[in-house]
Amino acid sequence: MLLQLGSLHAAGKTGLKTDRLTCEYMVNPLGIEVLKPRLSWTLLSSIRNQQQTAYELIVSDNLTDIKRMKGTTWNTGKVASSQSVHVAYDGSPLKPFTRYYWRVKVYSTNGASLGWSELQWFETAMLNASDWQGKWIGDGSKQFEKDEDFYKNDPMPLLRKTINAEKNIASARLYISGLGYYEAFVNGKKVGDHVLDPGWTSYSKQVLYCVYDITPHMKKGLNAAGIMLGNGWYNPLPLRFWGGINMRDALVSGKPCVKAMIRIQYTDGSTSVVPTDESWQTTSGPIIRNSIFLGEHHDARAEKENWNTIKANTSDWKNAVAVEGPKGTLSPQMQPPIRVTKIIKPISVNEIKPGVFIFDMGQNFAGVARFRVKGPAGTEVKVRYGEDKYADGSLNVMTAVAGQIKGGNGGPGAPHIAWQEDSYILKGSGIEEWSAKFTFHGFRFMEVTGWPGKPGLSDIEGLRMSADLQESGTFSSSNDMFNKLDTNIKFTFLSNAFSVQSDCPGREKLGYGGDLFCTTESFMYHYDMAGFYRKIVKDFTDDQQPLGGITETVPFVGIADAGPGDKSGPLGFQVGFPYLIKKIHDFYGDKRLIEENYSALTKHIKFLESSTKDNLFTTDLGDHESLDDRSIPLTASIFYYLHARMMNEFAGILEKRDDETRYAALAETIQKAIVNKYYDAGSGKFEKGSQTTQIFALWSNIEKEGTQSKVIAALVAEFEKKNWHLSTGIFGTKMLFDVLRKSANNEMAYRIANQRDFPGWGYMIANGATTVWETWAASDNTFSKNHPMFGSVGEWFYRSLLGINSAAPGFKKMVIKPQPAGDLKHAEGSYTSPYGKIGSSWVITDQQFKLNVEIPVNTTAEIWVPLKYGEQITESGKSISAVEGVVLQRKENGYAVIQAGSGIYSFVASK
The missing domain is CATH 1.50.10.10 (Glycosyltransferase)
Known part of the structure; x- marks a missing residue:
């Protein structure tokens, strides 16, 4: 139960070792527009009381020089400073579409250094509006004028472009913003693992775009790029929330559209750009309705075979149309992307009446269902979502109804009850696997109807979606x-x-x-x-x-x-x-x-x-x-x-x-x-x-x-x-x-x-x-x-x-003051600060209080050890006075207050 000793021993017997290196909070970010990006690093050491006394940073715009430990765009020299968080770049002006490589060397309390860190990089995207090429394009369809028409089938557009890469490719990037949501493909393969891109913003002020490394997908010769669009927050339904508020009145909205450019760099140093324009082709896709609130409906019979490959039959496709698009500034998406972060398996399924199956996922979460089904073409499988069920076992959708629309108060065309529902119409070609692409739901229970036969627990699962936040x-x-x-x-x-x-x-x-x-x-x-x-x-x-x-x-x-x-x-x-x-x-x-x-x-x-x-x-x-x-x-x-x-x-x-x-x-x-x-x-x-x-x-x-x-x-x-x-x-x-x-x-x-x-x-x-x-x-x-x-x-x-509390910005200084209470016998945990892991773990046994603490390198801590179980304090079996670098400052309000630097400590308070 106590904090395990040893997580700081990765640095070897002496000195410091760099650990997590980031640029603008990200590891090796692809596509930033910050002109003076901030570089940060954490440190490890097997020695206690270690501080960074100086650092050197080198940044280069080419791999050859950085491997030689040469900074061609920035070389700080040795800077006497303990700063290891948010060191702002101050070298030559950054250029767009450029990868910059960097390393840092740090010096410890005794002035020693273990040498340069591992190689890191950041890559710029557009640094000026003029760097963007491409137009907002769509399928040219007109926006509905009557509210009730928004609830009718309105197939989402597919767009594609054949690209001829005439030379050997060194690298290729896709810069893309598709509103409300998009998925992009190159040569039939989805680009990246994000879902529900780009992030929602006020589109009149800011529109986010994403950058993808598509080098592995591209080849010399003919390539195909494909884009699928969804409504998202750019084309929401005119639902009257609580019977009154129509968010379309406040949001910038429009028909789904996309602005993108593919930038190819060849091995001979030349580049080519493929922007979105009227030369792209478009047709309707199999997503016949989609709403961020009401769900998604997919007709697999309308799928276009090989649509995003060079084998596509484009005889019934037409040219895309340039559209006005939103007025917001295009900015790179810097927050963690949304991903499928967990697969959740159902714990039970019950047929509550013929053909109506209730799946219990055992956990409330946000996401969608994914299922595998086999049946005749035209069979429609529906999934309704809810957080609860009634006493008779049927689905209760009422706590997750969009905008509390329950009594026909959602406006013209809106459903009487605005529940969450997805549906899939089978194409009838063997086992078909499907999940919604452009919506998400909050639920624990699912009602499945229309299933050919009886679904089993292995036929359906939940895809938990969320921003891919790292646990701290x-x-x-x-x-x-x-x-x-x-x-x-x-x-x-x-x-x-x-x-x-x-x-x-x-x-x-x-x-x-x-x-x-x-x-x-x-x-x-x-x-x-x-x-x-x-x-x-x-x-x-x-x-x-x-x-x-x-x-x-x-x-x-x-x-x-x-x-x-x-x-x-x-x-x-x-x-x-x-x-x-x-x-x-x-x-x-x-x-x-x-x-x-x-x-x-x-x-x-x-x-x-x-x-x-x-x-x-x-x-x-x-x-x-x-x-x-x-x-x-x-x-x-x-x-x-x-x-x-x-x-x-x-x-x-x-x-x-x-x-x-x-x-x-x-x-x-x-x-x-x-x-x-x-x-x-x-x-x-x-x-x-x-x-x-x-x-x-x-x-x-x-x-x-x-x-x-x-x-x-x-x-x-x-x-x-x-x-x-x-x-x-x-x-x-x-x-x-x-x-x-x-x-x-x-x-x-x-x-x-x-x-x-x-x-x-x-x-x-x-x-x-x-x-x-x-x-x-x-x-x-x-x-x-x-x-x-x-x-x-x-x-x-x-x-x-x-008891983990900050005493200076970023936890540069901290207070560790656990407050045991009630019948608690132990608690343990950690928090990863910008300087590294802070650990606190305590156990009450045999009239002793044992406290293990981990303090990151380059920080200091005030550690409060409770004296309820005795005022004799040892650290790693030694009297406090005999431990180097650990100072008993005072006793206050039933605690011994101890000052310490970095390291792992084991305190015991006993009679």
Whole structure:
């Protein structure tokens, strides 16, 4: 159970070894447009207390020179610095369509170096708009004028081009953006393993393109390129969400189209470019209907044999048509792509009535079904998706119905109930395998009808789709419910990480800022979110409104609940924008993001200032999904205060001293207004003294730290009244565990988190939850069973139970302070920071507390060892005073506080 010793021994007996080397958070990125890309590396060493004292970087635009350790475009020389994260390129100007190779040499604490790192590279794409060749093209079909017509069959276009490569090919790249979604092929083979490309953005501002290395697919002579298009978010149905909102009114939309170019470099050094234009050919494909919400319908009888190869029969194809396309800037897709990240097998199948089969996948997730079927041509197999089933075993679709469209309120042509459904019409040629390409669903159960005969468990499986996020955290403990909850949180998070962080994968699929705010840290502890979240920040600024307001969702789809105007969202949802920037800086040390967005941040705070009355707000959604009164005016005003506090912090980081002073004064003004209006100093209560109001006040430090005891006492009393159960909504729950961690009330936190009855996470699990619900109560008709908001508790596992906390941007300095509580006997886990793996593992045995800690090279840690089980502390069997580089600084609040550098440590506290 304890942290295994040895993960740092890869460096050999002495010195440093470079480990993970990245450029703009990616390993060997193909296709970037950053003019000064940032290079980072982690380090390993078998020696404790190792720091990088200097580095050398070399960058070359050719392989020959870099192999000779020669930097032709940048050579830093030896730089005395410990910086190993975000070292910005500062060499000769980068050229488009060029691969740059780089290495780094680092020097250890004693000045020694183990030599140059392994070879790394990054490749530029278009660095100027003029580098793009190609037109937006489509099939020339006209957009429907009547809403009801959008629900009719509308076959998606196929496009193709024959390419003659007259010379030997050295390399070939495909640069492509197909809206709403696309799949690309070269010589009959799909290019790459992404799905649902490109990521969703506000197409009037930004359109993402992807870059693929198609060298292995190309050959000298004739080649064929093929592209299949889908509607995605560019051509959504005119569904009236909640009976009113039609996202087509807010989104830039159009018929599916594509802009692409194939760039071939030959062995003789020459290049040729094949752009999309009217010389491409098009015809209709077998996808006869597709919707991001309602599903996809495929008629295999309409498939075109060999359509994406040089063997295609193109007699009935026509020339493509140049179309206007979206106006947004084309930018490379830098966030992790969406992939099939797991295959999920069903655990049971039941025929509930003749020809109706219910598959239980055993797990709620996001994705689609894939099946293998054999039957006569024209047979239609339908798959409906749902999160639950009724007592009679039939499928319950109601918690995942698009936009809560259930009573014929979805607008002209919309289905009476907007459930999720895919269908496949067989072509009748042996065993046929199929899965939908341009949609995804949230589900655990599937209803299959139309199957020839009876399907078995081996005939169908689930393809879990998500952004391909790398796991950054691990957690386990002696509490099985916590372990199950952590698994549920991870499935929930991945179900809602596509190209936006969504609220749910079935009903809405939208990027709400409030949901984001609540779960940012929990997401970050579990997964590497740097590239994904940088994209979300750009979404916020793209949709910032003219006066500065931040919209409720990004991309903006027309929802503007309880905001102060300018189509902006509630204060608690607008706060997602600055908070995300702050947390990317805290977790990843990304100062550039603050610099890039400072003007948008100042525009935003000015809008908020202009919208207040007496420095307070009165409209908001409050503590969404709270079981108590949502205390809207107070929570709204505290969100405003948090905005001002963050602006003060951002100005300080950028050394804008006048702004720093101004925002500090603004925050103080807001704080005084809140305290004067809502705080009763006698009782320690804010407003009515609910769990939510007390937690908001404590988390935001509205009442200064030295006078918070009454506020905490009132909070404790509220929980005691409810027998240590939550009544908070998404915001209060997110803030609660941080409040209890900082106030040394982790025993209380444990009691709350460990509840097994309503309301609590244990209640969800006891009622069969495999993901986190939208509400504390079970729902069989309205509320989603796959909603990240209450997954914020995952942050507590890392911050409190493992005790892993940052004390400097990017975890350059850290505090390891585990807070054992309740009947926990052990907890173990890790977090991979920009500097490397941080580990914390503890066990309570025989009146001893054993703590193993792993600290990455080039960082330092303050380690807090609990003294509850004894004040005699050893490290690796030695007295602390006898261990070199480990310093017992003090004893404080039942802990021994120890300063240490990098390495693996084993502490024991005993009597």
